[in-house]
Amino acid sequence: MEKIKDGTFLEHRDFWDEAETEASFGAIESGNYEKLKDKIFLLLEKERKKTQYLEEQNLYLRRLLSRRIEYVGSMLKFIKDCASKISNIDSIFFLHKNNTYFFWFITNKFNEKVENTVFSLEYDVSKEFVNLKFDFILLPKTPNLNLPLDVQKLL
Amino acid sequence: MAHSGIHIQQAKHNTNFFKKIENFFFYDWIITVIFYIALQYVDHFLDYFLKEHPNTHQDRDDLLKMNDKFFSKNFFISYKSLKNLSEMARYQPDKWQNIIDANKISKSLVDLENIKNRIP
Numbered sequence: 001m002e003k004i005k006d007g008t009f010l011e012h013r014d015f016w017d018e019a020e021t022e023a024s025f026g027a028i029e030s031g032n033y034e035k036l037k038d039k040i041f042l043l044l045e046k047e048r049k050k051t052q053y054l055e056e057q058n059l060y061l062r063r064l065l066s067r068r069i070e071y072v073g074s075m076l077k078f079i080k081d082c083a084s085k086i087s088n089i090d091s092i093f094f095l096h097k098n099n100t101y102f103f104w105f106i107t108n109k110f111n112e113k114v115e116n117t118v119f120s121l122e123y124d125v126s127k128e129f130v131n132l133k134f135d136f137i138l139l140p141k142t143p144n145l146n147l148p149l150d151v152q153k154l155l
Numbered sequence: 156m157a158h159s160g161i162h163i164q165q166a167k168h169n170t171n172f173f174k175k176i177e178n179f180f181f182y183d184w185i186i187t188v189i190f191y192i193a194l195q196y197v198d199h200f201l202d203y204f205l206k207e208h209p210n211t212h213q214d215r216d217d218l219l220k221m222n223d224k225f226f227s228k229n230f231f232i233s234y235k236s237l238k239n240l241s242e243m244a245r246y247q248p249d250k251w252q253n254i255i256d257a258n259k260i261s262k263s264l265v266d267l268e269n270i271k272n273r274i275p
Contacts, residue, residue: 100213110254112262119235123228126220133217138239140250 075129079103079121080154086117090141093151100133103154104147110140162202166195182255183244189263190241193234193270200225200273212238230273233266 076094083092088109095102105118115138122136139145169192176185194215201207201218204225209215219226219234240263244251 098213115236115239116232119232119239120228122235123220123231126217127223130221133213135213135216136235137242139243139247140254142250144249146247146249 071129071131075101075125075132076154078128079125082121082124083155086114086121088114089118089155091153092155093145093147094154095148095151097148100135103134103136104145104151105136105138106141106145107138108141110138114138162195162199166192166199169195182257182260183251185260186237186244186251186255186263187241189260189267190237193237193267196270196273197234226273230270233269237263237266237270 079092083089083105088107088111089105090108091106093104093106103122105114107114107118118136118138122134126132126134169188173185173188173192176188179185197215197219198208201209201215205218205222207218209218216231216235216238219231240251240255240259244255
């Protein structure tokens, strides 16, 4: 049986196969039970370290996801708060696609002032949330908005 | 990869086409041509200032927003307004006809001038 290198994580099947093989053809036949005990202890220790590593990774990813959700939530709140102060905005829809947050601003009065305010907001939001990508679209209110089916309503 | 001189050349080419259609009432195409004149100037500036050559509209928008040392907020708003109108003209046939008229074209030409005036 080859010596197990440090840092090698064995699958459960490998672990039992190795222990069984060792038991069958090695230690038991030769009567060296101490050697078998050491080997099993070593394998168990490696399994424990592997489990600990995976648990730490899982915790790290959960924290990362939690922070991301919080960050995106604060971005949505920021946009909602700012947009609610813009006159003539009827509704806002958004969609996260291709690593970009698309926002559709639906206005009941499409004029220069609304255009400037909405695109100014896009500029400001991009500065405030530099880790996210944005694309704002301004559309007049019509009976059929022609938006993607999976948009969500923000306002 | 096009060098910045090519973008100015293409902007002039697009401007020549604009002059041929500006007196017709095809506002959807007029706004589209104005936008593509502006886009060539923007690509020229991105190459000149940043040596950047965006492959997508999104990349181009992001570069303008993230480089306020070279591009002002008003520059971005002018460009974005042209982009928004041209996309509406191309993809929202039930919407643009009530929005894009002679006045809107005049305002868009002002936006185009705002962009061209960034020439170093």
